[in-house]
Amino acid sequence: MTATQLTIGRGPVRLPRRHIPVLATLALLLVMYGIGVSQYQAFSNIQVVFNVLIDNSFLLVVAVGMTFVILTGGIDLSVGSVVAMTAMVSASLLERGLPAGAVLPIALLIGPMLGFLMGCVIHFFDIQPFIATLAGMFFARGMCTFISGSSIPISDGFWTSMSQTRIGDPRGNFVSISVVIAFVVVAVAAYTLAYTRLGRNVYAIGGNQQSALLMGLPVGRTKIAVYTISGLCSAIGGILLSFYTLSGAPLIAVGMELDVIAAVVIGGTVLTGGSGYVFGTVLGVLVLGVIQTLITFDGSLNSWWTKIVIGGLLFAFILLQRLIGIRYK
Amino acid sequence: MTERHPVLTMTGISKAFPGVRALHDVDFRLFPGEVHALMGENGAGKSTLIKVLTGVYGIDSGTIILSGEPVSFRGPMQASAGGVSTVYQEVNLCANLSVAENIFIGREPRRFGAVWWGEMRRRARALLTRLDLDIDVNAPLASYSLAVQQMVAIARAIDVQARVLVLDEPTSSLDTGEVAQLFRIMRQLRDEGIAILFVTHFLDQVYGIADRITVLRNGSLVGEYTTAELSQLGLVEKMIGKELDVLERLDEQPKRELAVLERGTPFLDARELSRKGSVAPFSLTIHAGEVVGLAGLLGSGRTEVARLLFGADRADHGDLSVDGRGTTLRNPVGAIAQGIGFCSENRRLEGIVGELTVRENIILALQAARGWLRPVARRRQDELVDKYVKALSIRPANPEIPVANLSGGNQQKVLLARWLITEPRLLILDEPTRGIDVGAKAEIQKLVVELSDGGMAVLFISAELEEVLRLSHKVAVMRDRTLVSELTNDESVDSDRIMQTIASGAGEERATT
Numbered sequence: 001m002t003a004t005q006l007t008i009g010r011g012p013v014r015l016p017r018r019h020i021p022v023l024a025t026l027a028l029l030l031v032m033y034g035i036g037v038s039q040y041q042a043f044s045n046i047q048v049v050f051n052v053l054i055d056n057s058f059l060l061v062v063a064v065g066m067t068f069v070i071l072t073g074g075i076d077l078s079v080g081s082v083v084a085m086t087a088m089v090s091a092s093l094l095e096r097g098l099p100a101g102a103v104l105p106i107a108l109l110i111g112p113m114l115g116f117l118m119g120c121v122i123h124f125f126d127i128q129p130f131i132a133t134l135a136g137m138f139f140a141r142g143m144c145t146f147i148s149g150s151s152i153p154i155s156d157g158f159w160t161s162m163s164q165t166r167i168g169d170p171r172g173n174f175v176s177i178s179v180v181i182a183f184v185v186v187a188v189a190a191y192t193l194a195y196t197r198l199g200r201n202v203y204a205i206g207g208n209q210q211s212a213l214l215m216g217l218p219v220g221r222t223k224i225a226v227y228t229i230s231g232l233c234s235a236i237g238g239i240l241l242s243f244y245t246l247s248g249a250p251l252i253a254v255g256m257e258l259d260v261i262a263a264v265v266i267g268g269t270v271l272t273g274g275s276g277y278v279f280g281t282v283l284g285v286l287v288l289g290v291i292q293t294l295i296t297f298d299g300s301l302n303s304w305w306t307k308i309v310i311g312g313l314l315f316a317f318i319l320l321q322r323l324i325g326i327r328y329k
Numbered sequence: 330m331t332e333r334h335p336v337l338t339m340t341g342i343s344k345a346f347p348g349v350r351a352l353h354d355v356d357f358r359l360f361p362g363e364v365h366a367l368m369g370e371n372g373a374g375k376s377t378l379i380k381v382l383t384g385v386y387g388i389d390s391g392t393i394i395l396s397g398e399p400v401s402f403r404g405p406m407q408a409s410a411g412g413v414s415t416v417y418q419e420v421n422l423c424a425n426l427s428v429a430e431n432i433f434i435g436r437e438p439r440r441f442g443a444v445w446w447g448e449m450r451r452r453a454r455a456l457l458t459r460l461d462l463d464i465d466v467n468a469p470l471a472s473y474s475l476a477v478q479q480m481v482a483i484a485r486a487i488d489v490q491a492r493v494l495v496l497d498e499p500t501s502s503l504d505t506g507e508v509a510q511l512f513r514i515m516r517q518l519r520d521e522g523i524a525i526l527f528v529t530h531f532l533d534q535v536y537g538i539a540d541r542i543t544v545l546r547n548g549s550l551v552g553e554y555t556t557a558e559l560s561q562l563g564l565v566e567k568m569i570g571k572e573l574d575v576l577e578r579l580d581e582q583p584k585r586e587l588a589v590l591e592r593g594t595p596f597l598d599a600r601e602l603s604r605k606g607s608v609a610p611f612s613l614t615i616h617a618g619e620v621v622g623l624a625g626l627l628g629s630g631r632t633e634v635a636r637l638l639f640g641a642d643r644a645d646h647g648d649l650s651v652d653g654r655g656t657t658l659r660n661p662v663g664a665i666a667q668g669i670g671f672c673s674e675n676r677r678l679e680g681i682v683g684e685l686t687v688r689e690n691i692i693l694a695l696q697a698a699r700g701w702l703r704p705v706a707r708r709r710q711d712e713l714v715d716k717y718v719k720a721l722s723i724r725p726a727n728p729e730i731p732v733a734n735l736s737g738g739n740q741q742k743v744l745l746a747r748w749l750i751t752e753p754r755l756l757i758l759d760e761p762t763r764g765i766d767v768g769a770k771a772e773i774q775k776l777v778v779e780l781s782d783g784g785m786a787v788l789f790i791s792a793e794l795e796e797v798l799r800l801s802h803k804v805a806v807m808r809d810r811t812l813v814s815e816l817t818n819d820e821s822v823d824s825d826r827i828m829q830t831i832a833s834g835a836g837e838e839r840a841t842t
Binding site for chain 1: 385404405406407408409415417421422423424425426430434435437439442443444469485
């Protein structure tokens with residue numbers, strides 16, 4: 001990533017302006033973790049952090065896809081439904097006796113295909129991403145109930161082994177395979193954004209689509225690509241979710257798209273596009289996870305407090321973005 | 330200029346848009362190693378010709394031959410790969426990306442398939458050094474001035490071994506020093522054999538650098554001339570296609586009489602008005618029927634003054650009274666209610682709604698002033714719009730086409746018409762003549778005179794001192810966000826004196842025609 005010289009303040013510490021949101025998120029995360037450690041003895045156990053990762057690996061993968069979309073200035077509301085649909089399709093095909101080796105590629109193809117179609121609609125017919133992906137959201141959710149009205153359990157050997165395998169140290173701390181997969185996705189995405197033409201075009205379009213067009217960048221192709229990537233990430237997220245729950249349920253991950261958007265924004269990506277990093281998104285997801293853990297540890301608080309805190313944070317971060325003025329014309 | 334083979338020949342080019350015939354049977358040729366000025370009024374078809382050349386638009390008929398090969402580019406990328414690079418009037422780069430990236434995006438140097446940042450920065454530095462520009466290639470483009478951004482755009486354009494460089498009004502936001510720097514670069518590139526197509530509204534600049542001139546009018550070719558054989562006057566006549574009586578009449582007019590105006594309560598009276606980080610405290614009075622010129626460099630705080638007086642920004646300190654009554658302007662709605670209208674400098678961002686028709690754009694402010702519950706009857710709308718389309722000679726004279734299809738100067742007139750029909754008592758005009766042609770400019774100046782004769786107060790903001798002096802009763806001079814001087818525009822005031830006021834200290838004056 002390019003270092004920038006646009007700094008605030010003078011002196012030995014040069015703070016690149018566009019890194020402030022990410023740094024703020026990092027500081028917030030450390031503060032919340034500090035609060036947890038000081039309040040609850042068990043919080044300092046490293047397994048607490050690992051559990052946050054385990055519980056949120058699918059969210060992280062989906063948020064990475066969303067980061068691409070938001071960086072272009074778009075939005076993808078279909079992700080929650082696509083996650084559910086992917087899990088449903090997997091569960092249903094496995095129930096009919098298809099081997100895992102056949103189910104995986106099929107399940108992983110559906111999401112990107114839907115994303116590709118939505119991208120085409122957005123680009124060729126110049127439709128607002130909000131509406132196009134809203135249509136995708138209803139379609140995918142409808143497909144879930146079309147497949148089955150009730151939850152389908154998964155008993156496939158591959159699935160259960162993915163679900164139960166622990167990768168850990170001798171002292172008993174562990175993460176699931178899903179966490180490893182999520183971080184592979186994060187690494188690939190970070191590389192793509194920083195070191196490929198596709199990635200740089202994503203930033204350019206988010207900065208100024210008209211200019212990007214006049215500079216001769218493949219705007220249409222890139223926009224279609226980001227929705228396809230988001231679809232792929234949702235599909236991977238759906239598979240990870242089905243590893244996690246070992247079932248497919250028609251009403252799972254309802255409203256998840258909003259959590260994902262919140263994580264991306266708290267992670268410092270500007271909703272109008274052009275500024276943000278995958279690393280920020282990782283932090284954003286962790287912030288959401290740590291809030292949940294704190295409230296669980298407290299025990300007396302209703303889980304809805306999670307939503308209230310997220311609401312407050314989201315608001316604060318949008319204000320922060322506004323104040324430091326990441327609004328390039 | 331020796332007669333060689335032209336690097337570019339365009340023959341019989343025609344292009345129409347819905348409701349507009351943009352180009353009709355236009356021929357154009359460009360020789361290597363020359364600067365060729367493309368001249369014409371707004372709406373003459375200059376921009377369309379350029380966009381047709383670079384593949385932004387397709388052509389309806391005609392041929393384009395580049396280095397002996399017929400070409401038809403399907404987009405700017407293909408055009409620049411073919412050796413035709415363009416720098417547009419508005420800097421079309423991505424301000425969120427770094428300088429280096431803006432130069433190379435789309436053709437980044439790569440190693441093992443990955444963008445090679447180190448090499449990209451090295452090449453960017455080398456390129457900018459060639460253009461004598463010392464800036465940090467890692468900084469986001471947004472941290473530099475418009476002028477520097479323009480130079481970066483040129484660096485981007487010439488990096489691809491360009492044979493033809495198209496500069497579409499690159500100087501409209503540069504000051505004299507920056508223009509000189511740009512010209513130095515243009516000469517350097519010309520001597521390297523690049524053919525430069527140069528579009529500008531500044532006649533002095535044409536005669537300062539161009540070898541050859543092609544004139545368009547109303548989408549048709551008027552002719553091709555060498556700079557030596559065509560006088561400035563001749564050029565203007567060819568551009569507007571009529572005698573210069575309008576312009577001359579304005580020029581002959583003596584300084585505006587205003588003694589009579591200095592009586593009674595001023596329409597607007599600002600005392601020590603200020604806004605932190607925007608404008609230092611200033612005092613200004615404007616009487617009904619008075620034209621107050623606001624002179625100063627770009628960024629000297631002229632627009633900020635206008636925004637305070639229009640309520641677009643809120644003043645921190647100071648008093649404002651309208652018609653002798655103290656008032657606070659919290660927002661533009663309040664200002665409009667007091668009879669103040671504001672024609673923004675930035676018509677593309679703040680003024681014009683491109684998708685709406687000319688009629689709808691003109692009616693907007695009137696409708697807003699009446700409130701949405703009392704719609705303006707369609708018949709009344711048509712009457713009003715027809716009147717102003719005629720009065721301002723908006724072209725094409727079809728009120729039902731989207732404003733986006735009009736040229737810049739005509740969009741400016743639409744914006745003016747929008748405010749005029751609300752019959753404001755004070756009209757603030759921020760750079761109303763920037764980037765528009767001589768004919769339209771004269772029409773707008775004439776209109777300002779008529780309006781003030783009719784009793785309207787006008788705050789006229791312009792970087793062109795001649796224009797300010799010609800129209801204003803009183804000139805307020807801004808420097809470094811401070812109102813430094815207020816001069817009654819009598820015989821003792823000329824552009825030199827204002828220039829001295831602006832310059833006392835430091836600074837350069839912007840190029841003027």
